[in-house]
Amino acid sequence: MTSKVISIVLGGGQGSRLAPLTQTRSKPAVPIAGKYRLVDIPISNCLHSNISRIFVLTQFNSASLNKHIKNTYHFSTFSTAFVDILAAEQTPTSGGWFQGTADAVRQSLHHLATHDFEYVLILSGDQLYQMDFEEMIQKHIDTNADISIATIPVHANDVPGFGILKTDEHSMITSFVEKPKKDFESWASDVSDEMKAEGRIYLASMGIYLFNRKLLYELLEGNDHPDFGKEIIPQAIVGHKVLSYQYEGYWTDIGTIPSFFEANLGLTDDIPQFNLFNKNQIYTRARMLPPTKISGTLIDRSIIADGCIINAAHIIHSIIGIRTRIGTASEIESCYVMGSDNYQTLEEIAEAKVTGAPIMGIGDRCSIKNAIIDKNTYIGDDVKINCGEPLPDGDFPTHTVTDGIVIVKKRAVIPSGTVI
Known part of the structure; x- marks a missing residue:
């Protein structure tokens, strides 16, 4: 199953909301928890899910990220596994900088052409979470979906910061709105009793997408829309089976200084919501350092x-x-x-x-x-x-x-x- 999956980690834009931490490095290269980099999170999730063909897309301040990837992710000579950087580049068919998430993937499709795959898993490079993508992929296959979107229940006060969606009784997405500011009460969804008790009754997109290969090419090559959340996903809901894969574990977008600070200090809790101390460890560069x-x-x-x-x-x-x-x-x-x-x-x-x-x-x-x-x-x-x-x-x-x-x-x- 996962042998037919290629993952693409989106390195993000300029990362201005994380300035000055992104002044000399790209957002995925920002250090977290004292020894890791942000990009280690999605890559580790992939590796623990037996997805070992991973591209990381970036364009801003990519030198430190390139160095980290090169020094960290080494696989056997006889393995098909890889973690490769794809930086924005000028080609005969492309002018250069990525204009958005969808445009970044569109400009990188030719790098995927030599690989055998049926599904493309698209991830963000600035989120903190632990997810088994194998479960998401199996659900995608079992429901014969064209696209699957990982979703998480959120509170009403969080709604304006996310793409919010509605589903039918089969968890298929019927409608989608990007970051509604008001009058979104009708967008409440059917969630678990535990989520209802916490007041988390709106389903938000986590920016994690699984596409069937053929459809992804059709959607990206058929237009020049730059973003998945704003244009590609809302249009794809009409005429395609788009599954909501609901996730109820810890997840946070750490694209701002306050969220970054809170997420890191949260790791010091007795039982942190993001647990570094379990079997699914975070992979990072192995350093031969003395003890403290x-x-x-x-x-x-x-x-x-x-x-x-x-x-x-x-x-x-x-x-x-x-x-x-x-x-x-x-x-x-x-x-x-x-x-x-x-x-x-x-x-x-x-x-x-x-x-x-x-x-x-x-x-x-x-x-x-x-x-x-x-x-x-x-x-x-x-x-x-x-x-x-x-x-x-x-x-x-x-x-x-x-x-x-x-x-x-x-x-x-x-x-x-x-x-x-």
Whole structure:
């Protein structure tokens, strides 16, 4: 069954809602949980579902994503499995940049032509969830559907952010509306008793689509519509069997700074909704890092990745990423510290101390709360970040403030004594 499936992971557009994290990297390459990348989520879901032919489509800031894919997903020489990057390109029939989700797949169809497949699974690169796609594919086959759309019940206040659909008694989609702002009460659907009890009575598209090969080619080559959600799917409902595959597990779109921050810190819960600690582990780049070293630090409700050197006073409700250094008597609360791509040598650290320059990581006696610290930052001693009232939004040379969350930019240098 899955041997006839090819998966396409959509790398997303410019990712402006995740700025400044997307200033130098594409959205799928943004680090999560201290050691993974966003793109690892859909790829891991595919691999656990025995789907091992995967294309990742991207066009903005793709260098770090290319490097991650190249260093992570290696398969046997005798296997047909692959994870390949398809970047926007100029060809005799294409002018260049992807204009939307459907246009991205349309421009990439010629790369699929040499493969044997019957179904195309299209996924988003900026969502956090764990799903068995084999069940979705089997349901698609059993119902003789032309298209299947993964859907999730949502509350009324979530409706304006999603494509909302209605189904018949056979779970076939009869109508679809993209992000309705008002008068959507009639769009309530038949959901499970558990979902009804939670008030989640509207079915939202998760942006996960399964197409029969022939129909996908017909829909994309027959017009120039750029998006699946806005144009292709609503038109396909008329005259085709479009199945709603209802999913009731944890799923979140982490395309904004607040949702990204909340999803990451949610991983520190005693029993997180997205569970990293189960048999379906998230695949990522294997790094030969030393174990983390901690001295004199109180740690509570936190995740500490490999290769860290920590002397902080306390770390509470935070994620500390790979190779992070935190100095003596520093306090970290409700933060995501992404870590570093390399270590400074002892000579470099000694030289920095002589000149008074910060070393990579977080210095001594710092107090940092409600912040995202991007990779390879240099934060000096006695730095205070967001320790008082929530700050107004703004963009500055070393940091950005979004919804009260301070994001220290990648490679930023914060001098000792700075207060943000």
